Amino acid sequence: MSSRRTPARVDRRAFLRYSGAVGAAAAFTGTLAACGGPASTTRSGAATDGGAGGDTITAGISYALSTGFDPMTSSGATPVAANWHIFEGLVDLNPVDLSARPALATAMPAKVNATTYRATLREGATFHDGSAVTADDVVFSVERILDPKNASLMAQFLPFLDAARAVDTHTVEFTLKYPFALFPSRISVVKVVPKKIVQADEKAFDAEPVGSGPYALVSATREDKIVFRKYAKYNGRYPAKAASMTWNLLSDASARVSAMESGRVEAIEDVPYIDMAGLKRTSTVESAASFGNLFLMFNCAKKPFDDPRVRQALHYALDTEKIIATAMSGQATAASGYLQPSHPDYAKASTVYGHDPARARELLKAAGVSALKVTALTTDTSWVQDIAPLVKESWDAAGVRTTLDIGQSSAQYAKVDTGDYDLLVAPGDPSVFGNDVDLLMRWFYVGTWPQTRYHWSGTAKGKQVVSLLDQAARSADTAARTALWAQVNDIVADQVPLYPILHRKLPTAWNKSALAGFSPVPTTGLSFLGVSPS
CATH class of the missing domain: 3.10.105.10 (Dipeptide-binding Protein; Domain 3)
Structure with a gap:
């Protein structure tokens, strides 16, 4: 202290x-060990860090690993950003503009009726161990989030979801407790995990994640680096365009700036505001x-x-x-x-x-x-x-x-x-989990934060906020939802x-001549989906 x-x-x-x-x-007090997550994990055949250049993307990340990678519970800035590359949902958010787009699904989930949606998996999708992604994996991924015993962070974003079932090996049907117009984009909070691997050893999976995304994890050391390799069998819309990536975990701001200036990395997040002008002499810097x-x-x-x-x-x-x-x-x-x-x-x-x-x-x-x-x-x-x-x-x-x-x-x-x-x-x-108003408000005003952190959930205004958010969630009328969200906005601004x-x-800095297709993101982290070394 x-x-x-x-x-x-x-x-x-x-x-x-x-x-x-x-x-x-x-x-400063405390250690990252208090947050859980692996101190270090390495897969066999791990790639080595050869620095920037060649067919490797090398980046400077501002946060150490504070949690593991299991997308059901991961909340640390760095593992969440890593998971953009490792896992897929039926629907994912584009990290650059936070819009929802199909990922494992062939299209956005289709509405069958007011409380039923269906999604179809793309043919040939596989996990990093080579096993096929099936509807059973999707159902398993949903059910483990909804199971209260698992205390998933994602559960608070799915209060409307009653059940998921496999119609066949490539089709999943979702049943809602009540109509929820934002379902097609909100289902993006569910990342699909391999049922067989997770059930075999959940703790090992948290340290050594296996997804279906364009990059597979090779190794991760909490305060050092994360190494990824291209997943060659990925057949989705956003294949890896580099053979490997190395993310150097540089929580010290001067170390990140030095790494960027020296060319040891090709991009850094969280550029110190005071260093923006100086970095612009050698790098592209945008906020x-x-x-x-x-x-x-x-x-x-x-x-x-x-x-x-x-x-x-x-x-x-x-x-x-x-x-x-x-x-x-x-x-x-x-x-x-x-x-x-x-x-x-x-x-x-x-x-x-x-x-x-x-x-x-x-x-x-x-x-x-x-x-x-x-x-x-x-x-x-x-x-x-x-x-x-x-x-x-x-x-x-x-x-x-x-x-x-x-x-x-x-x-x-x-x-x-x-x-x-x-x-x-x-x-x-x-x-980082979603950009709609309901999600952004529920994160801070429903559940853990008001109940156990700032102790406001039992107040009349705290209860009113939850009631208004629930009313908005159940409304199929856009104008009515907007009006209810405005009421919440006014209450929390008054009560603070x-x-x-x-x-x-x-602010993000990058070497435009070394990275083709790179754009900064409006959240913590860096995205290299669709980015190639040049």
Whole structure:
């Protein structure tokens, strides 16, 4: 753990010097082992890392392996991105624009009636062990997600799904509990796994995944690298165009930039905002607008954070525009609703938090709170570290004495999950699982987060949010769904138990002459589907 105070005022030049010192001196707590997942796994015949060039794609990834690869439970940024290449669903999201497209299915699932859909598997699809992908594998993949004993993260996205059955070896039928118009795209959260291999040893499968995607995993070492090889028998729409890939896991931002500048890698994600201009001299650098946000979450079971006026006060106290300009080189948008303005279903919330310290003091006084002291947990992600001193500066200026506690994500969430915290400032981006409003809202406002992390699900407003989302899910009318989502948007913006401070742009750098067909993605991770070394 590290607690430190920052100067009362921080201009840009002093801020950059200060945040660099923080990054070098901090003694961050926790280990990735707390998150589970393999420390290292290697298949026989593993490829070696020969560096960039040739028929290999080499990349720099900003996150270590924090979970395993089993798509039923994997939530870490890096394994989720790896799984885009290893697994397929009947339908997958295009990582570049998050649109849904057929993958193992020959077409988008067809509607039979209001509560029944069918999908047909493509002929000749096989898993990386050479076995055929069958309808039984699809049914197995669905059922293990729906089984409460498995505690799958994906189950929360499928509350409408009653059952799946194999009509024949290549046809699957889905029965819904109620009509759900978003089913054809939402089924993308189910990645199809080989029943025989998973049943034989589920833990081994988590460490050494076997899918039907264009790349197969060769080896993975938690804080070092992931190696993939082309799956030659893949017969889908997006075959591998490189013989192999090596993803170097470079959580240190300067190490990623150095690797890109030296040519040791051909692409990096999460370019530090301060390095964007410099990298543009040698690389292509682009930012993608995203749902990815920095959010503020309160322990609503702890006084005085159970009072929405206190939560609102801390949002009004934030000088978000200064944070964006100073720490992010303008590469973000202050939240004016739950969704980012570039989202097709964006709606401005009835409450928008501009910088208003006077309003913050009024709200604290109305709540009967004086001389408020807070300990703000933040994660050690590089861009969050850059922002943390300015968060403290904003709150201190509004009379809130703030202590920063910066630590590894696993350690910080361990505190959150035991209730040992005041508030958390952290990044979040469920759009890796889907981009529709229902999914994006359910991630943070239904289930685990409100029940066990910010303790809001038992409140009247918390229950109302769930009810409204359920009503929207059951509605076949687009306008009615939109109106219900707008109500949720307004409630969470007013109550702010967990709410975005800003939506960031994600800068990616790559060597355009070395990678043909590459595009940055609006989520964490890199996609090399359809990309070839040149």
